[in-house]
Amino acid sequence: SQQGEEDPQALSIQEGENATMNCSYKTSINNLQWYRQNSGRGLVHLILIRSNEREKHSGRLRVTLDTSKKSSSLLITASRAADTASYFCATGRNSGNTPLVFGKGTRLSVIA
């Protein structure tokens, strides 16, 4: 079953603008991860935020986590056309080598 629910489902912005995607989940988590998928390709890990962290940065990416609201957001600053892709949040169980459960994803289009 799907754990995360992203919104918006689709987002179209101009190059240089910021893109914000949100994710909500249902159960307790050990961490929350964001992945990117180019059309027809595999997924690439972007960033992981632990349940005891509130915010994390990696280059142009900023992730926040609010465990009380069971939600996370991914901000991509100064977007580029190459950022066009689908973005998924994913959560796993608290322990063990268990699979991740992915949200529905946000399809981001960055227009040059």
Add this chain to the structure above:
Amino acid sequence: GAVVSQHPSWVICKSGTSVKIECRSLDFQATTMFWYRQFPKQSLMLMATSNEGSKATYEQGVEKDKFLINHASLTLSTLTVTSAHPEDSSFYICSARSPGTGVTGELFFGEGSRLTVL
């Protein structure tokens, strides 16, 4: 980072035939691999967890006799779609964690295999 390779990237087959998809961890050993399925413009749905040397664990609603998983070595898991039908057409993706990322860390994904059943 760790590399997971999947083969073939795409395959077209006739209805009723079986198709095997391979997933290899190229630079690490993976006792566990995860198989996902993705329909167009949708999310990844977990199909099964592949365990080296033992039976796979299937998610509810996934037919184990239809989707045969074999994890015969620490670097190879295979998914065989048996007696494929058009509704099995989908994008199949495997993934694994490298030992260095811990048991709850990031997953490394193969490039996926697009199956089209005519």
